[in-house]
Amino acid sequence: MNAGGDGYGIIEDGAVAALDGRIAWVGRRAELPGGWCARIEHDCRGGWLTPGLIDCHTHLVYAGSRAGEFEQRLQGVSYEEIARAGGGIVSTVRATRAASEQELLRQSSRRLAALMAEGVTTVEIKSGYGLDTVTETRILRVARQLGLACATEVKTTFLGAHALPPEYAGRADDYISLVCEEMLPAIHAAGLADAVDAFCEGIGFTPEQTTRLFDKARALGLPVKLHADQLSDLGGAGLAAQHGALSADHLEYSSRASVEAMARAGTTAVLLPGAYYFLRETKLPPIAALRERDVPMALATDCNPGTSPCTSLLLMLNLACTLFRLTPAEALAGVTRHAARALGLQREAGRIAPGLRADLALWEIERPAELAYAFGANPCVGRYYAGTVAPVSA
Ligand code: NIG
Ligand code: FE
Numbered sequence: 001m002n003a004g005g006d007g008y009g010i011i012e013d014g015a016v017a018a019l020d021g022r023i024a025w026v027g028r029r030a031e032l033p034g035g036w037c038a039r040i041e042h043d044c045r046g047g048w049l050t051p052g053l054i055d056c057h058t059h060l061v062y063a064g065s066r067a068g069e070f071e072q073r074l075q076g077v078s079y080e081e082i083a084r085a086g087g088g089i090v091s092t093v094r095a096t097r098a099a100s101e102q103e104l105l106r107q108s109s110r111r112l113a114a115l116m117a118e119g120v121t122t123v124e125i126k127s128g129y130g131l132d133t134v135t136e137t138r139i140l141r142v143a144r145q146l147g148l149a150c151a152t153e154v155k156t157t158f159l160g161a162h163a164l165p166p167e168y169a170g171r172a173d174d175y176i177s178l179v180c181e182e183m184l185p186a187i188h189a190a191g192l193a194d195a196v197d198a199f200c201e202g203i204g205f206t207p208e209q210t211t212r213l214f215d216k217a218r219a220l221g222l223p224v225k226l227h228a229d230q231l232s233d234l235g236g237a238g239l240a241a242q243h244g245a246l247s248a249d250h251l252e253y254s255s256r257a258s259v260e261a262m263a264r265a266g267t268t269a270v271l272l273p274g275a276y277y278f279l280r281e282t283k284l285p286p287i288a289a290l291r292e293r294d295v296p297m298a299l300a301t302d303c304n305p306g307t308s309p310c311t312s313l314l315l316m317l318n319l320a321c322t323l324f325r326l327t328p329a330e331a332l333a334g335v336t337r338h339a340a341r342a343l344g345l346q347r348e349a350g351r352i353a354p355g356l357r358a359d360l361a362l363w364e365i366e367r368p369a370e371l372a373y374a375f376g377a378n379p380c381v382g383r384y385y386a387g388t389v390a391p392v393s394a
Pocket of ligand 2 (some may be wrong): 058059220227302304
């Protein structure tokens with residue numbers, strides 16, 4: 001499926017040829033070059049093939065649950081109040097620090113399996129529930145192991161600047177020094193981070209602290225991305241764009257000026273309708289401005305225990321259409337080609353085009369809008385990773 005005039009790039013009665021894990025040819029079956037005809041390996045029986053889906057923003061390696069905080073929020077306590085009272089991210093940090101690598105691997109592979117069952121072939125996984133060098137490293141090692149064990153590409157992101165750990169209470173600048181001078185260099189030297197992220201927010205880190213981290217990341221040659229403008233407008237998306245970020249994520253409170261900066265810098269917008277829904281947010285991300293300035297809009301689960309305890313990327317398509325008014329074609333592009341861009345993988349995945357890795361999902365649907373239309377449904381009937389039939393579970 002390419003970006004065509006119909007918004008989907010539909011090829012009716014199509015065929016895909018793959019060689020050595022890469023797409024070699026795609027087009028109408030009647031036009032399949034002679035050499036390929038002799039070697040038909042999979043008859044998709046009239047199903048629809050899309051690029052393998054890409055979940056470009058998750059925190060899926062963690063331990064414990066925050067169902068108790070969910071109950072508190074239903075009683076009227078806000079997400080920020082819970083965080084300021086020592087719960088929130090920090091409560092997951094306590095559970096994650098206490099969990100063994102084995103246990104983290106066990107809990108996380110179940111989450112990854114649920115994503116794979118919906119045709120996901122690439123997942124981004126962030127750290128951020130360790131907040132010390134040992135645990136951040138453990139989380140990213142687990143993420144790497146998931147990538148080796150499952151037929152799915154895992155891109156890792158170091159999110160040491162996710163929250164202030166209790167042992168640094170009142171000393172946020174010192175914690176950022178630890179992140180920049182100890183954690184990030186160690187994690188980079190171990191080859192465990194493909195990118196660097198931070199939470200720029202009143203309950204997270206200031207734009208100045210974020211800038212220090214970004215400068216360090218860039219000095220190490222690592223791309224950056226940012227949790228920006230989720231609960232208030234600190235100019236995070238604009239800051240991310242100034243640093244040439246791959247993506248700015250959340251964006252509910254982003255200003256027009258930040259959207260302009262993203263457009264100029266080529267920064268992808270990652271929309272997270274699961275967190276919007278689960279926090280009962282009412283301020284919508286600036287969809288019209290993003291559209292107008294042609295900022296690519298990706299969609300992701302944000303799978304995490306506090307704001308989006310969800311392992312369904314298909315559900316995000318439905319939420320993005322019903323809550324954010326994306327079209328089903330925009331939503332599908334958001335979990336394929338735009339999600340690839342958010343990870344810097346646009347020459348590797350996210351489209352069915354020659355030269356890209358042969359990652360595909362096969363659906364039993366009658367038209368592509370069905371992927372966004374039905375919620376709680378899973379019409380995925382096949383998954384191909386690098387050209388081979390891949391399990392739909394871990
Ligand atoms: O993307 N906003 C910061 N990080 C996560 C939530 C983490 C948590 O509450 O555990 C998010 O929404
Ligand atoms: Fe997140």
